[in-house]
Amino acid sequence: MAEVVLHIYDVTNSGSDKTNNTILQINRFFKDGIGLGGIFHSALQVYGTDEWSYGYCEQGTGVFSCPSGKNPMYTYREKVVLGKTDCTIFMVNQILRELSREWPGHTYDLLAKNCNHFCDVLCDRLGVPKIPGWVNRFANAGDTALEVAGNTAMRIKQAKTELVSASKVAYRFLSNVTSNVTNGVNGSPQRQGSLNKSENGNFRLQGTWFKGLLNTAKPSTSRDIENKDEDANHAITNQQKQNHDSKVLLFQ
DSSP states (O other): EEEEEEEEEEEOSSOOOHHHHHHHHHHHHIIIIIOOOOEEEEEESSSEEEEEEOOOOSSSBBBBETTTTOOSSSSEEEEEEEEEOOOOOHHHHHHHHHHHHBBGGGGBBBBBSHHHHHHHHHEEEEHHHHOGGEEEEEHHHEEEEEEEEHHHHHHHHHHHHHHHHHHHHHHHHHHHHHHHHHHHHOOOOOTTTTOHHHHHHHHHHHHHHEEEEEEEESOEEEEHHHHHHHHHHEEEEHHHHHHHHHHHHHHH
């Protein structure tokens, strides 16, 4: 059995002292102050004095090793003993060869496939607990936010597509109704497969109903309601007058 040790660094390879100091302050506050997490690089040591990690490169594997706790690109922070592996040194070397093929450098992604993700996979292969959650919490949170944003954008795009499709169907329906009604009014001779008067009437009724349905989407104003009441009262008055005239003529 061999001890598996996680080495953790503050990411201070920006090339700017101001940026590096800002990262150090962020890590001190979010990790040391409230225990939430920070911006870290990690590597695993098992059998020997070297640590293994993963990073970006244009060609070849992204898996690399260096003396434990002495990566010159970052600022060393601390180490965490994760446990002991039952794997032999031969098995560990085999695992590292496999991971070297599976983790090419050009597939590195700061949020979705970074050194901390690599260490998690290596821990799983070695049969020890994964790295502490706070080591990669910022990257996981950022990856989740991007996934949610992507899903939301996809739903909006799908809704727009469905709305456009529904509009096209409605347009074709109304166009067919208008065409059929026009042919019936002009008295065009009925061809085989065309609509007779009864069928034309049905389609005219359906078209009127559909247009009415669309119009009802707009709420009536108080002025519209008043106009409708006035028209109804006017119609009742005319009907009463006609009845009275009819009675007068009847008794003359």
